[in-house]
Amino acid sequence: MANCNTCPSKGSCGKDESSCGIVNNPHNHIKKVVAVMSGKGGVGKSSMTVLMAKAYASMGFTVGIMDADITGPSIPRLMALEKEKAFGNAEQEILPVIDKDGIKTMSINYLIDSEDTPVIWRGPIVGNAVKQFWTDVVWGELDVLFIDMPPGTGDVALTIMQSLPVNGVIMVSTPQPMVSMIVTKAIKMLKQMDIPVLGVIENMAYINCPDCGKKINIYSENDTEKFIADNDIELLGELPMVPAISNIRLDEELSADDQKLIQDLIMPIVTKLVHVLN
Numbered sequence: 001m002a003n004c005n006t007c008p009s010k011g012s013c014g015k016d017e018s019s020c021g022i023v024n025n026p027h028n029h030i031k032k033v034v035a036v037m038s039g040k041g042g043v044g045k046s047s048m049t050v051l052m053a054k055a056y057a058s059m060g061f062t063v064g065i066m067d068a069d070i071t072g073p074s075i076p077r078l079m080a081l082e083k084e085k086a087f088g089n090a091e092q093e094i095l096p097v098i099d100k101d102g103i104k105t106m107s108i109n110y111l112i113d114s115e116d117t118p119v120i121w122r123g124p125i126v127g128n129a130v131k132q133f134w135t136d137v138v139w140g141e142l143d144v145l146f147i148d149m150p151p152g153t154g155d156v157a158l159t160i161m162q163s164l165p166v167n168g169v170i171m172v173s174t175p176q177p178m179v180s181m182i183v184t185k186a187i188k189m190l191k192q193m194d195i196p197v198l199g200v201i202e203n204m205a206y207i208n209c210p211d212c213g214k215k216i217n218i219y220s221e222n223d224t225e226k227f228i229a230d231n232d233i234e235l236l237g238e239l240p241m242v243p244a245i246s247n248i249r250l251d252e253e254l255s256a257d258d259q260k261l262i263q264d265l266i267m268p269i270v271t272k273l274v275h276v277l278n
């Protein structure tokens with residue numbers, strides 16, 4: 001049953017506790033829940049989730065990542081935790097896997113034999129698994145929990161939005177008309193559900209010429225300004241396509257230049273996010 005005392009939305013959601021469908025674990029005290037969503041697959045949602053989580057942790061916040069993409073989980077690999085398994089405690093709860101920076105993570109891949117074993121489950125079972133990642137995982141005290149959403153606006157995305165106290169959503173998109181159209185559907189769904197869209201990240205928007213440094217737009221029909229204005233949302237940032245981001249799992253092995261590049265790209269976004277979340 002719902003428990004407002006441990007709910008991140010306490011005092012701001014307007015729901016009645018007796019009819020609220022969100023169940024909270026009394027051991028967990030999570031201040032903010034941020035879903036990272038894309039509408040369209042492959043645009044960099046999981047990469048952005050990891051970059052933001054690492055940046056938050058580097059600022060001294062306590063951070064968690066829930067990998068809600070049950071049939072296509074990528075958080076363990078992106079965090080270089082793919083060899084880890086999750087264990088339970090005496091209360092039948094699940095302990096998250098914690099990375100070298102103290103980021104707590106949970107993914108279905110920690111619970112199955114091998115990372116390439118497929119999860120062949122229908123929507124309601126997948127939805128229940130995600131709900132258990134909220135109710136049964138010992139997240140403890142967190143300043144922010146990022147949820148790496150499955151792509152699209154299907155059954156599981158709806159379950160998450162209805163069953164977890166999501167404070168806001170970050171949309172990840174690429175500047176292509178077809179992607180913007182599908183991301184717009186997701187934004188409209190969130191507006192109908194009264195869930196705030198915190199802003200959009202335009203990922204893989206351009207490349208920098210390796211010789212002269214000139215910014216080269218990859219897509220000829222780049223209409224980011226219109227997309228932002230039509231949807232009345234904030235642009236949190238535009239990121240280029242760079243090898244450093246595709247190698248984020250090896251962050252400690254990246255050159256000092258690449259580490260600085262990532263910092264310079266992600267910090268303005270995270271600074272805006274800290275501001276809009278407070």
Ligand SMILES: Nc1ncnc2c1ncn2[C@@H]1O[C@H](COP(=O)(O)OP(=O)(O)OP(=O)(O)O)[C@@H](O)[C@H]1O
Nearest residue numbers: 041042043044045046047151204240241242245246
């Ligand atoms: N800015 C970037 N520069 C270079 N490569 C990137 C960038 N962003 C993401 N990628 C790469 O693009 C691919 C897709 O990224 P990612 O898995 O984060 O997308 P996704 O939207 O979460 O995908 P899915 O829909 O499967 O969940 C990965 O190989 C990732 O390394």
